[in-house]
Amino acid sequence: MNTHILPLSQDLFDLDLTLSCGQIFGWKKTGDMWSGVHKGSIVSLIQNDEGIVYSGISESALFRFLGLHDDMKKIHSSIEEHISAYRNGPDNFFSTQYELSKRLRILRQDPWECLVSFICSANSNVRTIGKRINLILDRHGTSCGKGKCKFPDPCVLASCSEQELRDCLAGYRAPYLIKTAKYISTHPDFLPSIAEMSYLDAKRALMVLSGVGPKVADCVLLFAFERLEAVPIDIRIRSIIEHQYAPIIKFQKTGRYSYDDLSLFCQEYFGPYAGYAQQFLFATRDF
Template identity: 30%
Template sequence: MVIRQSKHFNLQQICDSGQCFRMERVSENCYRVIAFGRSLEILQEGEQCTFFCTPHEFEEIWNDYFDLETDYQSYIEEINPNDSYLLAAAEWGSGIRILRQDLWEMIASFLISQQNHITRIRKCIQNLCETYGEERTGDSGNTFYTFPEPEKLAELGDDDLKACNLGYRSKYVVRTAKSIVSGEVDLDAIRHLPYAKAKKELLKLFGVGEKVADCICLFALHHLQAFPIDTHISQALQKHYKRGFPNRRYKGMQGVMQQYIFYYELTGDHEKRHM
């Protein structure tokens, strides 16, 4: 196991922030996340976190995955002191970090996320993994399923994933898997592109629009200038940023601010504090 002290790191907030759909609470202070073919349990008590994995696995996967080397206080300090709304949002979700997740998994997950809510997205992805993923046993003895590789899903028909409750999104995931396997889309190349070019390539995928492309850029490629706009963010912009979000002030960290706003809109008491 590995024990770390981390400021601005809150597992509950990360779990509920809408960026990761394979993370769950297993007991009061313990969370489990499945990523990169591994299952990890983490116990959090205040700023102390116990990662139940080897030091090698922690350094190889989880330190980077949770973006633990980044000083998020520096982002919070950049917030305009006159922007009471964003200050409140950052205070409310100050334990959120932008995860560094698998590109293919994020493409498929955010295709599934369209016109969907978080609980249902989680269930759809669970169904997908249990049906087409590989069964494995975690270090704690739990059974889990890996996220299915594109090769597995490329063999399917357009509507086959409706059995996993994906509905009309089934064809989006299947066709995207086919385009990746055929070489029409090169994920390795996308990983090395700057934000604007990566987004342009992602928009070529069947079913990927502006919001989904930005989610993939932010949560898989760690392009922090991506600012996904869904209904929650759109409502916040209309109410608090009628002239548009001040991108210039937050250049290179817009995605961090987006997560503070999204989480605040989803879970916060903003209605009372910002009437």
């Protein structure tokens, strides 16, 4: 195994937090080692006092996958500046949550794998999603050795029966997965085209797919397409915003805020790195 020595500008990094905070599924930790499949290869990662010990991946690919190229000082400063401008002062609640989770990074995932994972995530907790994804990998993925399988291609999932995916705990999501897999397998340029679109156009395009609503679309844009302004709004984030920020939301309304209302507030309040701010808040939850 090789070791990547984290430079001083990147020394605030937590591999455990980054891989366990609900961004990615299918990775397992045994002892000190995380293992998963990235771009068809088995990858093993250990964080120690020297840095990241790794195998199955190049240093440049590791750096990108773990988001280690992100300028965290710039990101944090931008978030704090937008908070201060919006509310004319500091946000002590956010500062507290940030201190607990500031060592995480937003991963850069394969778009197809990320799309399937978050279709599978609907109305589930992290542990259940992980079981679901691992069953899909084990039963429909392609073996790459050592008991690991790479993610099934769209054409493979497209050929599955609903019962086969229900046997992987997909439940009502099974037909969504099959329909989306059929679309992607017959439109191979669809996901690459998303990278060329504006945030809103990309979100609208993704939501045409079966099983993809605004939250799944935002997750895919944030975790696979590096759209750091995307803010997935789940129950946890909705609760935080409604309890901590409702009095300062500038577009006050009677009744419940919509998903788009809360997403827009976060983008205005936290700025262009609102997706990172969301992760700092989300990662402090107990799973």
